[in-house]
Amino acid sequence: MTRLTGTEPCGELRRASGHDFRLVPAAILVWTATLLGLLWHWVATVVCGVLGLVAACALIRRRRRRPSTRDPDWRLPVAGTLIVCGVLVASALAFRIAQAQQHPLREHAQRGGEALVSGTVAERPRLVRAAGYAGRPGGAQSVVVPVDLTEAVVGGIPVRSAGRILLIAPFEEWSRLLPGQDVTASGGLAPSRGGELTVAVTYVRGPPESKGPAPGWQRVAESLRAELRTVSSVLPAEPAGLLPGLIVGDTSGLPERVEEEFLDAGMSHLVAVSGSNLAIVCGAVLLTARALRCGPRTAAAIAGVALIGFVVLVGYEPSVLRAGVMGAVGLLALMLGRRGSALPALGAAVCVLVLYDPAMATTMGFALSVAATAGLVLLAPPWSDAMHRRKVPIGVAQALAVPVAAFLATAPLIAGMAGEVSLVSAVANLLAAPVVAPVTVLGVLAVVLAPLWHGGAELLVQVAGPGVGWLILVAREAASVPGAVMPWPAGWWGGLFALGIAALLVLAIRFRAARMGLALTLTGVLIVFVPVQVVTPGWPPPGWTAVACDVGQGDGVVLATSQPGRAVVVDTGPDPAPLGDCLDRLDIERVPMVVLSHLHADHVGGLSSVFDARSVGAVAVGPGRTPSWAWRRVAAEAARHGVPLLELKAGDRLTWPGLRLDVLGPRYSPASSEDDDGSTINNASLVVKAHTGAGRVLLTGDVELLAQGDLLDAGTDLRAEVLKVPHHGSRYSLPPFLGAVRARIALISVGADNNYGHPSPVTMRTLTSGGALVTRTDTAGDVAVVKDGHDIAIVRRGRSP
Template sequence: MKPPKLGTKPEPADTHHDLRLVPAAISIWLGTLACAMFGWWMALVCGALSALTAIVVIVRFRGRDPTFFAMGAALLVCGLVMACPLAIRLLRAEQDAVRPLAARGDTAVVRVALTDRPRPIRGAGFAGMQAGVRSVLLAAELERVEVAGRPVASTGRVLLIAPVAGWLELLPGQRVTTTGVLAPPTQGASLTVAVVSVRGPPVEVSGAPWWQRVAETMRAGLRKACQGLSEEAAGLLPGLAVGDTSALSPRVEREFLTAGMTHLTAVSGSNVAIVCGAILVLLRVFRLGPRFSAVAAGAALAGFVVLAGPDPSVLRAGVMGGIGLLALALGRSGSVLSALSVAVCGLLVYDPAMAVNLGFALSVLATAGLVLLAPRWAETLTRRGVPAGIAAGLMVPLAAFVVTAPVLAGMAGRLSLVSVVANVVAAPVVAPATVLTVFATVVATCWPGAAHVLVMLAEPETNWLIAVARHAARAPGAVVPWPGGWAGGVLAVVVLVAIWLVLRRRKSRIALAVLLTVVLLVFVPPRLVAPSWPPGNWAMVTCDVGQGDAVVLATDEPGRAVLIDTGPEPGPVDECLKRLGVERIPLVIISHLHADHIGGLTSVFDGRSVGAVAVGPGRAPGWAWRQVEETTRRHGIPLAELTIGQRLEWPELAIDVLGPHYVTQRGADQQDGTAINNASVVLRAQTAAGKVLLTGDVELAAQADLLEDGDALRADVLKVPHHGSRYSLPQFLAAVAPRVAMVSVGAGNRYGHPAKSTLDTLAAVGALVTRTDADGDVAVLADQGGPAVSRRRGPGP
C-alpha cells in the first residue's frame, strides 16, 4: 500500500456499525424496566408488542433488505422470550409461597446456596455504632424453608442481611442454614422473593467449590502483598484490579465518587480489555496463532470473572469479551455493538433485576458511547490538527460522560463537572497499574516476593490516581446539585442536546463562549481570586463534619492549633484542617469514645504533625478505645488521660478541664449511650475571642453536676451539648449565658437534632445560634466588641 501524499486529509474512521441486534436489546431492556414499574404482566405485553413489530418488519423487508430482515428476526426471538419463559419466571417469583410470609414478617429457618460474595455495607459511625462495615448483603437461592416448624415449598432467590462475624468470609457456592426475620423484597422485575434479616452466625456451612477457594486465596494473597504499601494505596489496588474494595478507605471512596472516577474501583469492560489485551500481546510475542491466543485469553477471561465475582458489570464485560474472543477464534471481525447487544439480552433474561441496576446501566451506556461517539469526535479533532492519540484520550472520557450524565444526575441528584478532566489525567496510569496488580494476584499464592515487587511497581500509579481524585474533588464547584429522579435525568438530556445544537453553529459557539466567560468572571473570583476563608483573626472553628463534632482552637502561631474531636469519618475533618492551614496539632482531645467523635482520627495525621492524643477517664465502648489506642501506637505518639482541674497552656490559648464529674462521682464505665455521653470531657478554653465552653455530648445528669461549678460555666461561646438534643437543662444553658451558641449537626439527621426546645432556650438567653448543617464551617473571630462570627456556607472544600 502506498503511503498517503503530504497534505492529503487522513482517511475517515470506519463509522459503520452492525445495528441488527440493537432493537432486540432495547426491547428486552424496556420490557424488564416496565416489569419493574408495573409487574410481571408487562413482560407479556412488551413481548407481544415486540413480536408483532418484528413480524411486520419481516414481512415488509423479506427478500428486499437482509439487514432489516435480520433485525426483525432477532426482535421476534426476544419478543417470544419475553412473552413466554421470562414472563413465567417473573410470575412464579411474584406468586412464591414465601412472599406472604415475608409480608407478615414471620421468622423462618432457611437453607440457602450463596450465589455471590458478601457485599459489605459501609456506614459512618454514629453514637455507639462503629464506623465502617457493620453488616453484609448476600444473594442466595432457597433450598429449604421452615416457618413455625412447617416446611414451605420455595426455591426462589433471597437477599440476606447479616452481621459481619461469621458471614464476611463465606464464598459463592457454599450452603448455609440460618434463622432470620422475613421481609418483602423491593418491588419490580426481580426474582427475589424475600429479604432475610439475620442476627446470628451461619450453621451447617458446607464447603465452597474449589475454584472459589482458589479465587479467594488469590485475593487474600493480593491483600497481603499490599500490606507494605501506604494505607490508601493498599486499599485501592485490589479494587482497581479485581473489584475487591473491602479495604478501600472511605475518604478515597468519597473522593473518587466526587471526581467521577468510581468506575476505576469496580471491574468493568476496561478491566477485561486491559487483561485480555495484555495476554493477547504476550502470546503474540511468542508467535502463537490467533485461534490459540483467543482460546488462552478466553480461559484467562473466565478465571478473571470468577476472581472478580458475578457483579452485573463484571458479567456484562465478561460476556461481551467472550463474544469478541469467539469472533477472533473464528477469524471474523466482530461488531462491538453486536457483542454488547447479545450481552444485554442474555444477562437481562438471566436476571431481570439488572434492568434497574445503576452499575449495569452505566456500563452499557458508557460502552455504547465509546463506540458511537468517541471515534467520530476524535476524528473531528484530528482533522483540526490534534494528534490522534491526544484526540482519542480527550474524547473517550468526554463521550462516556455525555452518555452517562443523565443517569448519574437523575439517580444521585448531583453532577460532577470535573470527571472528564480527572479521567483524562488519570487514564495513562490505569492500564499499567491494572496489569501489574492482576499479575501480582496470579503469583501471590506461589511467589509472594514477586507479588510484593509488582504491587510496589504499581504503587506510584495508584498514588497518582488518588492524587488526581483528591485534587479534582477539592476543586471549587466540582459537584453541582441537580434535580433527582426521572425529571432530573430528562433535564440533563435536554441540556446536553441544547449544548450539542449550540456547538454545531459557529455564531452559537461564540455566544456560548462569551456566556461561559461571563459566568466564570462572576462566580469564580469570589471562590478563587479572593477567598474569604479562613478569616485572618479566627480563634475557634466548628468544622462541618456531618453528624459529629470537630472543633479547632487557634494558638498565636499560624498553622498551629488544638483539635477537639474528629467527626464521624475520615475526610471531612482533614479537609477542614486543610482549609484552615493547620499543619501542626500539639494536642488532639477526644471528648468521649462515641464514633461520631473519633471516626476521623486517622485522617488528622495526613500531612501534619500531631504531638499527643488525650482522652477522659471513660473506656467505653471497648472497640472505640482499642481503635484510639491502635491509632496512637501506629503513629508513635503518647495517649494521655485528662483529669479535672488540669490546665493546658499555649500562647494565646489556655484550656481548663472542668469535667466529667459524672464519671468521677459515679464511676460509670458502661456501654449505655447516656452514661458514655455523660462521661464527656468538659473544657473551658480562654481564646483570643473570649471564653469558650466545650461540652462534648453531656446530658441532663452531667449538666446538673456541672451547675455546681457556678460562675466557672459562664462563657462567651458555647459548643452546644449533644448536637443540640432535647436533653439540655434550661438552667445549664442559662448559667453559661453564651453570646454565641454553636451547634455541630448533620443535615437531615435521623435524631431530630437540634431540638426546637433547645434552640428556643438558647434564643431566650440571648445567644446567636449557628449550625454547621446550614452554615458549613463556622468561625469565632477575635473582636474588640466581643466574639464575632463568620460562616463558610455549604459543605465541601
C-alpha cells in the same frame, strides 16, 4: 460518502460509520420489558414481548411486499432477533418476574416476622459501611449476602418456593463466605426494595447456623485475592487498600476517605471492575500471544481462557458479567475470522445477561457500564478522528475523546440516580488514564505470581506503587476543587434534563445553532434556580417547637420549651460544628438536658458543641454502653463540665415548661459487649415522644426491625403528628410501625451524598402513601416544626452554609 446498496448485509441499519445496529432493537426490547415488569407489573413484560412479536411480523410482511433484490435485507435479521427475544420475554422472563412478585415470602416480610432460611450464596458478600462505627477496616459493620433461596420456615410453616433473598449479616462471621456455599441462618424479615427480583431481606444477628463447603475454584480465587491483599501490604496504607480494588474490586481495606474522593472525582468506576479491566487484561494476553507468533484464533482462545479466569477471580458482579459476555462475543468473532462492530457484542451482552439475571436491568452499575460502552463505541471514534484531521496526534485525540465520551454518556444516569454531577470527572479520568493499564497489568501479574514467588509479586506491587499513588493524588485534588460535585434533581426528570444537556453538548460540538441553544438553556437555569437558592425565609421562624438540624449523616433535634433561649437537645450529630451552628442560629443559651438516643458516633460526635457558651443541666443516655470508646467519651465530657450523667428507661417522664418527654423504649436491655453489631446498638436506641406546643413528636433514634416489633407487640401508643423517621430513613422499617404513628409530617435527618442509600425509596413510598409530608435535611437544611393557627406546618431554612 459511502453508498448503501441492497447487497450490503445490514442495509439501512449499517451506517457509513460501519456500526451494525441489527441487535439494538432486540436489546432495547429485552431491557425495556424487564424494567417495566420490575418497576410496574409482570403483565407489562408480557405486553412488551407481544409488541416485539408484532413489530417482527410487520417487518417480515413489509419485506414480502418488496421482494426486490435491491431492497435492504436488514429487516429479516432484525425480525428474527425480535421473534426470539419476544417469545423469551413474554414467556420465561415474564414468568420469572411474576414468580418473584407473587412469592409467598413477600407477605411474611411485610409483617416483619422471624424466619429460618436456607439457600446458596449467589455472589461475594458486599460491604456495608456504617456511620458511627469504628474499629473495622473501611468502617464496615455488616455485609449484604445475596442468597438463592431453597427453603424458608416462618412461624414453623415451611415456604419452599425458590427466589433471591438478601441477608444483612455481621461482618466477621459472614464476610468470608464464597459463592456456591450452602448456608442456613435465622433472622428478622423485612420487605425488599421495589424494582428488583429480591423477594425479602433477612436481618441476621449471628453467625450462620450451618454452611457447606465452597466449590474448589471459588476457594482458589479467594486464596488469590488474599495473596493480593498480602503482597499489597508492602505499600503505604492508602495505596495498599486501593490496589486490590483496582485489580479485583476488593475494597475491604480501602479507607473511607479515599473511597469518597474517588466518588466525588468521578473515578469510582476504577474500583468497580468492568469492561476496561477486562479489555486491558485480554489485550495484554492477545499482544503477548501474537508476540510469541500464535495465530489469531489461538491468541483469541488463550485470551478467552484468561477472560474466564479473570471473571472467576473478580466475582459475578453485573458489570463484570456484562463485560465478560461482550468480550467473549468479540473473541468468538475473532476466532471465526469476523471483525464485526462492538455494537452487536454490546447488544448480545444486554440480551443474554438481562434474560439470565433480570435484576441487572435495574442496577446502576449495569446501566452505567452499558452507557459508557455505547458512548465509547459511538462517540469516541468520530471525535478522535475529527481531532486527528485537525492535526492533533492520534494518541492525544483518543486520550481526550474517551473520557469525554464516557462522561457525557453516563452523566444523565448518574444525575438521575445519585442526584449529583461531577464537574471534574472528565479531567480527572484524563489524568488517571495513562497509569490505569500499567497498574492493572502489574497487579494481575502479581496475583498470578504470588503463590509461586512471593518476593517477585511484592516487587511487582512496588513497581505499581507510584501509579497507585498518582491515582489517589488525582482523586484527592479533583475532589478538593470547589464545586467539584454539583447537586442535581434526582429521579427521572433530573435524568432526562441531564440527558438533554448532554445531547446539546454533543450537538454543540458540530453546530453553531446548538451552541446558542445550550447558552440559552444555561441562562434559563440561572434565572430560575439561583433566586430560589438566594431568597430564604428569616430564621428561626416565629413559634418553632422542634427543629431537625442539618448535621450531615446523623441526628440532631432541638425541642423548644416555653422559655426563650432554652431547649432540650436530642442527639448531636457526627461533628461538633454543624450542631453548634444550628444552636447558635436558634439563639439557644441554656440546654436543660441532652438526650443521646444511642452511642453511635453520628449521634454523639457533636456533644462538645452543646457545652460551648451554653449552660447544660444533664446528659441522659439509654441502657446501651457500646461502643465502649463512645461511652467513655460521653462520660468524660459530662464529667469535664460537671453535669450529671443519667440513664433513661421505658416509662420515665421528664417535664419542662411547654415540653414533656415520655420515654417509650427500648423495651429490653441488650447485653453490653464489644461484639455487639450495629443492629444491636441501633435497637437499643431510646424512643421518646415529645409533647410540644405544636403537637406530639416521636423521636425514634435508629431503631430497626426488632425494636420496632417490640414496641408494636407491647401495644405502645406510637401516635404522633410528627415522626423523626428511624435510622435516617433506611429501608429496615416495618410498614406497620410507620403506619401506627399516623404522622402528618415525617422528618428524615440524613447527609447529602451518603454511601448508605439513605433514605430508602421503599420507606419514602410507605410514608407518603400513609399521607405524611416528608422532608429531608440533606435537601431542605434545618427544618422547623411550627404552630400555624390551629394546625402545624414546617419551615425549611435551606442547606446550611
